[in-house]
Amino acid sequence: MSDLLFTFAAMATRTDGDLTALKGMERLAEVLHPHGVRITWLITPGIAERLREPLTKWHEENGDDIAIAPEGLRRDHTGFDLGTMQGQIDAMAAAAKDTRDRVRKILPWTKADVAHGVHQNHVALQALEQAGFVGIWGFCFEQIEVDGITDRGIPWGFAYIDSKCRTAPNTEPGGLISMEWTARDLLKSYHSGNPTVWSTDVNDAARSGLCRWRDCDYLKRMFDEYYRNVRWNDLVVYQVHQEAHEMMPEFGCYSEEDCVEAMEMLDELAGHAMGHLGVRSVSLSDAAAEYRSRNTMTAPSYMLWRDIPVGQYNDDYSRGTPRGPWPKTFLTYDSECQLMFVDGGFEPRTIRNYRLRNHETGAPDQPYYAEPIIPRVRLKENNRSPYGAEIVFEVEAPHAMPMGVTFWEDWGPYLWDSGEGILDHKIISGELMYLRMNVEAGKQEYRIKLRRK
Numbered sequence: 001m002s003d004l005l006f007t008f009a010a011m012a013t014r015t016d017g018d019l020t021a022l023k024g025m026e027r028l029a030e031v032l033h034p035h036g037v038r039i040t041w042l043i044t045p046g047i048a049e050r051l052r053e054p055l056t057k058w059h060e061e062n063g064d065d066i067a068i069a070p071e072g073l074r075r076d077h078t079g080f081d082l083g084t085m086q087g088q089i090d091a092m093a094a095a096a097k098d099t100r101d102r103v104r105k106i107l108p109w110t111k112a113d114v115a116h117g118v119h120q121n122h123v124a125l126q127a128l129e130q131a132g133f134v135g136i137w138g139f140c141f142e143q144i145e146v147d148g149i150t151d152r153g154i155p156w157g158f159a160y161i162d163s164k165c166r167t168a169p170n171t172e173p174g175g176l177i178s179m180e181w182t183a184r185d186l187l188k189s190y191h192s193g194n195p196t197v198w199s200t201d202v203n204d205a206a207r208s209g210l211c212r213w214r215d216c217d218y219l220k221r222m223f224d225e226y227y228r229n230v231r232w233n234d235l236v237v238y239q240v241h242q243e244a245h246e247m248m249p250e251f252g253c254y255s256e257e258d259c260v261e262a263m264e265m266l267d268e269l270a271g272h273a274m275g276h277l278g279v280r281s282v283s284l285s286d287a288a289a290e291y292r293s294r295n296t297m298t299a300p301s302y303m304l305w306r307d308i309p310v311g312q313y314n315d316d317y318s319r320g321t322p323r324g325p326w327p328k329t330f331l332t333y334d335s336e337c338q339l340m341f342v343d344g345g346f347e348p349r350t351i352r353n354y355r356l357r358n359h360e361t362g363a364p365d366q367p368y369y370a371e372p373i374i375p376r377v378r379l380k381e382n383n384r385s386p387y388g389a390e391i392v393f394e395v396e397a398p399h400a401m402p403m404g405v406t407f408w409e410d411w412g413p414y415l416w417d418s419g420e421g422i423l424d425h426k427i428i429s430g431e432l433m434y435l436r437m438n439v440e441a442g443k444q445e446y447r448i449k450l451r452r453k
Helices: 022-035 045-050 052-062 082-106 122-130 186-192 202-207 217-232 256-274 284-294
Strands: 003-011 039-043 065-068 114-116 135-139 177-180 235-241 279-281 301-305 329-333 337-342 350-353 376-385 388-397 401-407 414-419 424-428 432-439 442-452
Touching: 003 022, 003 217, 003 284, 022 039, 022 052, 022 256, 039 045, 039 052, 045 052, 045 065, 045 082, 065 082, 065 284, 082 122, 114 284, 135 284, 177 235, 177 284, 186 301, 186 329, 202 217, 202 256, 217 235, 217 256, 217 301, 235 256, 235 284, 256 279, 301 424, 329 432, 337 401, 350 401, 388 401, 388 414, 388 432, 414 424, 432 442
Parallel strands: 003 039, 003 235, 003 279, 039 065, 065 114, 114 135, 135 177
Antiparallel strands: 301 329, 329 337, 337 350, 376 388, 388 442, 401 432, 414 442, 424 432
16 A cells, blocks of 8 residues: 655754753654654764653654764765775774664664764765665755755655665665655755755745745645655655754754744644645654565655745745746656656656766766756657557667656556556556656667557
């Protein structure tokens, strides 16, 4: 059965002398626990020791869990010495295991098998994989440079990541699971080029003027887009994040008024999301276990996204961000590519070809894996009868690459029959049919057959 998993991560590592983020954590617990939301607290061993009692209480009463920041691991994605790389990996793996063991000794109820804080370094990811971690939190869909993070090219949701090339899915079974920092509006993030404006971060939603206090219709409608896409996916993960220290004015990030506003927005959002049939709140660790139980390799994701209308937003926060509106967009990825299609178009507007990667440097051979020339698609035949349909089309490509085609019509009356060379297909009733293939250089013809229901 298709499911939507609601995961909530809260950074709780900030300290200032004797001051911890406990007050902010208590505020998040006060707002989220009544809705049945399980919080994954992102902590360090020091925080585990200092806040052992409330963390244990929330685990026992509400099912909360933790993810840890392994010590001794590099956090950036700059160059490294190839000659000593394995030694670096071994040392970091040992440090990560030591961090996990110390936390498990303090909090014996946790697996502590999800890491955070080091997702930008592919050598560190190899160390985490070697150390037996199952997931790494912190990836930012479509993001460039903000907070020093450039993750453009990474899939949304969950994927088995290639630990040697950190923003591409693994081509082999298993591996670390990449986890988003926080869910984004996929359509606006892609078309606007500024994904940080369009996220589930309630502080960003307030600063941009998209939401105010309990008037957070935009965030609710963003969730509704994720929920609607459960229909054609086996599993959808909806991740929200809030930093605990940003829920208390003592750290100087936000005023008391801002903190109370964030509480009200989270209350509205959690109540809206958890009120939907089939939505389950789980920890990041449990979400990873469920993903692994369903998938040995990165599962394809199919997201048909409609533009959510918004009013005038605050230029002081989002200056330079195009306003839209933008057309309906179909976004999909698998272990070989990520594709974006705009309403009505055969060809994808963007192809992120995950074959274009360098396992020595850990970087894409082409910026963000983007193919500079999109293959052309020509529809040659579209024959319908009371018994079925036959479609013939041609793809002309400059070189071999992963490719997809969309036909934006109502294919709801049909079932898939056959199509040589078609690796994957998806019919979304009333909207489109998506076909996935791998093309070679030059022209190739495809013939597909559908049968009537």
